[in-house]
Amino acid sequence: DTGVSQDPRHKITKRGQNVTFRCDPISEHNRLYWYRQTLGQGPEFLTYFQNEAQLEKSRLLSDRFSAERPKGSFSTLEIQRTEQGDSAMYLCASSRGDGATEAFFGQGTRLTVV
Amino acid sequence: KQEVTQIPAALSVPEGENLVLNCSFTDSAIYNLQWFRQDPGKGLTSLLLIQSSQREQTSGRLNASLDKSSGRSTLYIAASQPGDSATYLCAVRGGATNKLIFGTGTLLAVQP
Numbered sequence: 001d002t003g004v005s006q007d008p009r010h011k012i013t014k015r016g017q018n019v020t021f022r023c024d025p026i027s028e029h030n031r032l033y034w035y036r037q038t039l040g041q042g043p044e045f046l047t048y049f050q051n052e053a054q055l056e057k058s059r060l061l062s063d064r065f066s067a068e069r070p071k072g073s074f075s076t077l078e079i080q081r082t083e084q085g086d087s088a089m090y091l092c093a094s095s096r097g098d099g100a101t102e103a104f105f106g107q108g109t110r111l112t113v114v
Numbered sequence: 115k116q117e118v119t120q121i122p123a124a125l126s127v128p129e130g131e132n133l134v135l136n137c138s139f140t141d142s143a144i145y146n147l148q149w150f151r152q153d154p155g156k157g158l159t160s161l162l163l164i165q166s167s168q169r170e171q172t173s174g175r176l177n178a179s180l181d182k183s184s185g186r187s188t189l190y191i192a193a194s195q196p197g198d199s200a201t202y203l204c205a206v207r208g209g210a211t212n213k214l215i216f217g218t219g220t221l222l223a224v225q226p
Contacts, residue, residue: 004157006157031212033213033214035214040218041215041218041221042118042203042205042217043158043203043214043216044216045213045214047170048136048213056212056213063145089155090118091158091222093158093214096124097216101161102160102222103146103148103205103207103214104152104160105157105158105159105160106157107156107157108157110155
């Protein structure tokens with residue numbers, strides 16, 4: 001059990017560029033979550049997967065955001081045409097498949113849009 | 115809509131002091147409540163998970179309680195140390211959503 005892994009740890013991009021982040025959950029965790037956190041705030045829910053199915057998306061997830069988990073293992077979060085307001089920490093978490101289990105988070109990807 | 119509030123927003127204590135962090139939530143229909151620690155620029159580290167049927171959980175110097183009916187949880191830290199300095203976040207999971215809803219955290223500074 002190596003924990004939740006996120007890549008890259010830091011990303012600086014110019015406004016208008018596309019970026020993609022990757023999350024590798026704890027093996028055998030079939031739930032995977034994406035959150036966004038801005039300075040001084042708690043993490044805000046973006047979306048979650050049960051295996052490969054995306055079961056819920058927040059209204060925060062505009063049309064420029066897309067997430068996938070094609071084989072029910074790792075997940076990617078893509079942001080198209082980045083804006084300065086997208087600058088934040090993007091956190092991934094995973095848990096087992098029932099509602100009572102502990103969620104484990106990765107170290108996050110810090111995105112800076114310049 | 116579930117809302118989670120943490121008080122105080124910031125706390126500074128001298129080393130060795132016992133302290134309590136508070137978390138309140140508006141909808142008591144939760145599966146569980148989880149306390150996390152976050153160091154600056156880092157991800158979240160899970161500290162304690164309390165199921166809705168439980169009243170408290172303990173891990174080392176940490177003790178978390180849950181009063182679901184009143185929508186409150188506390189995190190008690192005994193004999194605080196400078197290494198405890200971090201932001202502490204509570205989150206509830208409940209209803210049909212299965213997602214964690216977070217508070218804004220308590221920034222703790224333990225002075226040596």
